[in-house]
Amino acid sequence: MSDSLLGQVALSYSPMIDRQRTVSATRLTVFPLQPGAELDAAGLLEEVAGVWPEGGGQVSLNVVSENLLTGLLQAQPTPNVMIEIPAFMAGDEAHTQAIQDLHARGSTLLIKGRPLRELPREVLPCFRYSIVDLADDRRVGETAPAAGFTRSIGYVQSGVNTLVDMEASFARGAVAVLGWPMDDAIAHSSVSKEKDPKAATPDLQVMVELIHRVDQQEPIEKLEDTLRRDPTLAFKLMRYINSPAFGLSVEISSFRHAIMMLGYSRLKRWLALLLATGSKDANLKPVMFAAVRRGMLMEELVRNLGDEEMRNELFICGVFSLLDRMFKQPFSDLLSTIPVPERVYQALADESGPYAPYCTLVRAVEGNALDAIREACDGLFTDPAEINRGLLRALAKAAQLDA
Structure with a gap:
């Protein structure tokens, strides 16, 4: 095109x-x-x-x-x-x-x-x-x-x-x-979790603890000890990192290898992805589908504009943008337990700050209303061609991740 x-x-x-x-x-x-x-x-x-x-x-x-x-x-x-x-x-x-x-x-x-x-x-x-x-x-x-x-x-x-x-x-x-029916699926999932707490995500406590430790850049040994408590989480992490979407030229064989190759900052974004896609509830599969694509789209929208820190933050912002509904907690409470950058907190908890217009756009392109997309584009002061290029790149990367 x-x-x-x-x-x-x-x-x-x-x-x-x-x-x-x-x-x-x-x-x-x-x-x-x-x-x-x-x-x-x-x-x-x-x-x-x-x-x-x-x-x-x-x-x-x-x-x-x-x-x-x-x-x-x-x-x-x-x-x-x-x-x-x-x-x-x-x-x-x-x-x-x-x-x-x-x-x-x-x-x-x-x-x-x-x-x-x-x-x-x-x-x-x-x-x-x-x-x-x-x-x-x-x-x-x-x-x-x-x-x-x-x-x-x-x-x-x-x-x-x-x-x-x-x-x-x-x-x-x-x-x-x-x-x-995203909101209804999330509400239904919450009721199911109340009836059967074991049907929730992989060990949320382990995942949040690991994100904290990565955020603090703790020694690899401590991170590995935490990850061993949830072998399923370790497997999914390796699967994500070795996916074509990640674009690495060598296969990552261990968590220690992942940190050596990626560094703490890039690793944290993939832990964020795991947190948003860890539910075993079949009705939440399409919600997790949306979370992945939101993160990748928000990152792609600034690929030619922002630095790596901004791209990583926007990726996390998009991936986390449905957590409040998935966990039935306001972002102000949820993000008090999960460390996120200030600009991400502003966008999710307060719907303010420099990342808020990007959140508006990703919601608009999930809909079927041209006026909403036009308004969101105007809010970003971005050419439609650039937004379309970002959307197609994001969908391509997400398709590789699903492969």
Whole structure:
């Protein structure tokens, strides 16, 4: 995607969650900043391939531009790139041949929205999934799947706000839900922890103690003694550090080796990541997914502006930005037990300071509202192209971490 195109669009993303609470695909939404602008479909696919290469994870392109989407119909996406086609375009005979050709080339197509008229017969077999908003779903309340077009193919449910709605969607036959009822999932997890405290995170006390010791730059022997109390934590730490996202040229074989190679400052950021992704609750998987991507996005936004200290702080700020809801404690209390830099504390506990606008932006790009993204960009005084580059780099790194 050329810099020119990156400056003409706004990007946002959301997860597609399957029955196992796994992120089965990422939905990338592309908004034109100027309605009717001519946008480059080949450039979009080139940039998408840099994040989701052929054979890698799946991405669903939700393009809010008719001319760009028309260009995509003439292109040849890799098999892991799904294309969402609005019902009004699917029902337009002017696009019938292009849809058939794209399907014949092996692309996965999704129909989005309710058709206002019967679709051409030859178009129906081209769609593998439909996207059905909960508010428009006429099957709500059914106890068993009903016959009909939207039952003849798999469907993805959007507009789900509670775990009850999500469970009902899966019971009706949904293959996935779009987005995630994050606050409801966190509340449900908190109730589960009250009933069964053993279902909580890996030993939180060990993790917080280790962060304190790293923050104080204590001798390696003391850090190793602390880590031995939680072998699961040690394993996950080694897995993260040796992931492609970390970019090391040698394999880290021990905690001592990690400190020698990384230093205390870089190690602390990965301990922060472990703290935010340590829950065993399946309903919190997508929340942890969001925390990782927030941290990486906030870091990438200042890759060309800030120094290493600022990048590390913004990474921790993003990763920690959901801890208050995950642990059901206000940040003012939570951060009294976990050492964080002052600028991170200001952003999370007081919603102030130089990092607060970055928090606003990461929340905006998780949504589906162009106005919110525009406002967040204005708050950072940053060019949209630079924000889009940072978002795509962050999604690519996060995909490597998931590998």
